[in-house]
Amino acid sequence: MSNAEVTSTTMSIKDFEIGKPLGKGKFGHVYLARTRKEEFLVALKVLHKAQLIKDDMAHQLRREIEIQANLNHKNILKMYTYFYDEQRIFMVLEYAPRGELYKSLTKAGRFDEPKSSTYALQMVDALEYCHQNDVIHRDIKPENILIGYNHELKISDFGWSVHAPSSKRKTLCGTIDYLPPEMLNHQTYDKNVDLWCLGVLVYEFLVGKPPFESAETATTYQKIKAVEFEYPDYVSSEARDFISKLLVFTPSERMPLAVARGHPFITKHNSSNDNNTTTTTTNGN
Ligand code: AK1
Numbered sequence: 001m002s003n004a005e006v007t008s009t010t011m012s013i014k015d016f017e018i019g020k021p022l023g024k025g026k027f028g029h030v031y032l033a034r035t036r037k038e039e040f041l042v043a044l045k046v047l048h049k050a051q052l053i054k055d056d057m058a059h060q061l062r063r064e065i066e067i068q069a070n071l072n073h074k075n076i077l078k079m080y081t082y083f084y085d086e087q088r089i090f091m092v093l094e095y096a097p098r099g100e101l102y103k104s105l106t107k108a109g110r111f112d113e114p115k116s117s118t119y120a121l122q123m124v125d126a127l128e129y130c131h132q133n134d135v136i137h138r139d140i141k142p143e144n145i146l147i148g149y150n151h152e153l154k155i156s157d158f159g160w161s162v163h164a165p166s167s168k169r170k171t172l173c174g175t176i177d178y179l180p181p182e183m184l185n186h187q188t189y190d191k192n193v194d195l196w197c198l199g200v201l202v203y204e205f206l207v208g209k210p211p212f213e214s215a216e217t218a219t220t221y222q223k224i225k226a227v228e229f230e231y232p233d234y235v236s237s238e239a240r241d242f243i244s245k246l247l248v249f250t251p252s253e254r255m256p257l258a259v260a261r262g263h264p265f266i267t268k269h270n271s272s273n274d275n276n277t278t279t280t281t282t283n284g285n
Pocket of ligand 1: 022023027030043045047052057058060061062064077093094095096097098099100146156157158159160
């Protein structure tokens with residue numbers, strides 16, 4: 001292959017017009033960007049190689065890119081491509097025009113049951129697709145979910161995801177609110193960890209805070225291991241039943257996704273409930 005061919009197929013930062021910052025993290029920032037040629041809106045995540053190497057994250061990023069390249073689902077944030085220069089790695093991501101779910105949840109306080117149910121079904125769709133492709137997300141929480149133009153949830157940030165099954169020990173950073181008992185105990189775990197996280201997530205949709213939240217991390221830890229939580233009075237019996245069948249200590253006894261899809265909490269609020277996997281992404285342009 002000639003050099004001209006190589007350079008013509010490789011994107012560079014020059015191919016984009018950079019817009020407003022969308023977010024910032026330890027490893028770099030995310031910007032709204034537009035391809036100069038097609039005028040197509042994307043989110044451009046800029047990661048600093050030095051920081052990734054310092055924190056021994058290069059292998060993790062490689063795995064994320066590998067996993068992302070093979071997933072195509074309307075409820076999973078698409079990674080279109082990536083490229084790099086001397087100092088940085090650029091991830092070209094689908095732009096989610098309605099932003100981050102945690103912001104939307106903070107603003108609303110909590111979501112009503114129809115909205116929580118619709119969102120829950122979208123998560124069931126996304127996770128079922130992941131599991132069919134032997135991918136465990138492991139880090140389902142509002143901070144890692146974005147909202148598309150038509151209010152569709154999009155799971156993002158596969159930085160912690162793995163191919164199933166796994167016993168990989170990872171440094172637990174940030175909140176432990178979403179960690180299932182088997183991950184707290186450093187046992188081997190499987191796709192059932194995502195079922196637990198789905199239970200925590202749906203509880204947080206309806207109540208506005210995760211079920212095991214405490215001022216002290218040690219207390220959260222104990223509550224998770226004892227599966228100790230309460231429902232406020234306004235949570236319906238269908239919602240309680242749905243959550244209680246996911247927040248089960250023994251991983252293999254948690255409600256499977258195929259069963260969750262047909263649960264009254266889901267069917268009551270979602271009329272057509274078909275599972276459409278390959279959808280072409282449209283730009284919120
Ligand atoms: C999607 C993201 C590792 C991996 C550090 C990572 C979301 C990631 C980016 C947005 C689209 C926003 C909007 C609208 C508002 F080395 N995938 C990500 S971040 N639309 N934000 N995207 S915000 F692997 F450990 C590592 C280190 C980061 N990966 N992935 O950040």
